[in-house]
Amino acid sequence: MSDPQCSNRANVASPGRVFLIALLGVILLVVALGIAAAFGPTQVDLARAWNDASSADHAKVFSLRLPRGIAAALSGAALALAGLVFQALLKNPLASPYVLGVSSGGAFGAVSAISAGWWMVRPCAFTGAMLALLLVTGAARAGGGGNTALLLAGVVVNALFGSAVLFVNVLAEPRNQERILRWLVGGFDERYSNSELWLSAGSVIAVLLVLLALARELNLLSLGERLAAEAGVNVARMRVVLLLLATLLAALAVVLAGPIGFVGLLVPHGMRLCLGADHRLLLPAALGFGGAFLVLVDVCSQVLISVPLPAGVLTAVLGGPLFLLLLARGGRTRAGLDG
């Protein structure tokens, strides 16, 4: 007979399990990037791309498809991580990474830059996202703090920036309006510089490492602020730190891809169904699984029909039914929605 103590302990997060899950996620991510390199609107010869650095196929794979795939992987990972943190922090399974107005703030920055004809669309999107965060935290503090004040402030700031985006769009020249629309749907193109990708990758990995170090605090906060405080967590400080980290991730995703929907809801819920509610396991999994999910969605968006779709359209079309499926499964097991 097996020792019940050992079987109990086997279900608890350990460094070995965390490493195994992270490794699986990275393998999945590499496979997804391989698929992204191989498939696109046009055919490429992968052998030639690998062996002949001067070939057009090499340029297509290494200068266009892989940077785009890496941008999608980083966005997916950032959105999944941010979704996990927001849902735990707000104790709300429907909290998306954009709940605090980051997407509309980023959209306002990007749309303003496009409308003005500036080239710095991504820095402007990042500035807008941070501005939204400042407004939300300021308004929440004025409203007495706490999750309810934070959510209400997020709703208001989202609405304000949403109106501002519409206003700027109306004033924009017709040639810019199509660009604005594509940005607002969310998606990827091939114009990512190496420095942008390195900076984003470094930021996502650095934030993930900090989040992993704070995973116990995140677990305790997911049980409720009072319980976390009782166990010895400095709730006020930890909430601000986690909120800032999650918002930074959401802002990075918005900067790279625009406001892509559903990834921050779908991936965390799917992972909770598979792995349970311990964030020491969920966080490393989010990196690989969130990243791979968005890479594959982006590949599908390019090859499914003759006209390349923005990835944001496909996540919206797939997201609704998939989320309903997860809800139905979560309703049976309850594992997906609690904690």
Next chain:
Amino acid sequence: MAEVSATQLGFSWGSKPLLEGVNLRALSGSISAVIGPNGSGKSTLLGLLAGLLRPQTGSVSIGGKDPALLAARERARLLAFLPQRDGLESALTVLQVLLLSRYAQQGWWPFADTADFAAAESALLRVDLADFANRQVHQLSGGERQRLAIARALVRDPAVLLLDEPASALDLCHQLSTFRLLRSLAAEGRTLLLVSHDLNLPGDFADQVFVLAGGRIAAAGTPAEILRASVLEPLYGVALHEARSSARALPVLMPAASLVRGQSEQP
């Protein structure tokens, strides 16, 4: 271990005073019960003693320290506060929650070590939840959650336990085992202060009883001095009947049939 004391404690919500001039002292190795009618300030008193609320007048001391001024981790190591309802809903398992509750005892390494497992498994045995280690918390019944709340406190090995109705959701068997457990915790030198609506269980297990009424300590003493109809009737506004039993040193207190003071009895 740590003595708990409150001196001239006062607390108000807005202009409404909830507690005024409360003095109490609970010694190490003892169980003190706080009883009193609804709205008398019992839960507020526990919140103040736990350092979750700051007193507007007076002071609280736990082992010579003001709990409201302690860092969160230090407070968690010193005392455990079990509220009446903790609203715990999670897909984490009972064992995972207990290991997380050891947060204040752990260092920077975010994984449980053998001492954490030993503390969690010992607590599970003490509250009779050993078979529930892998059960998700949201699958537990109300009584099992209440025992888990006690186990969450035990894994932290605190010197002081403040408990708000620790047995309210428990069946008779687990009420008794819980109070026996509390008695054994006191015997280990811990200070226990509990709020109870049950007037009889404190008689069997508490060393002293405080009666709160209208935000003030209306009576204090040993269970034999306090748990009497003549003391409690005016404070609760209910006629009480003392039932004597050879099996029990103190009489069992129960409301006299359907009588509220001032009402006439209908035939």
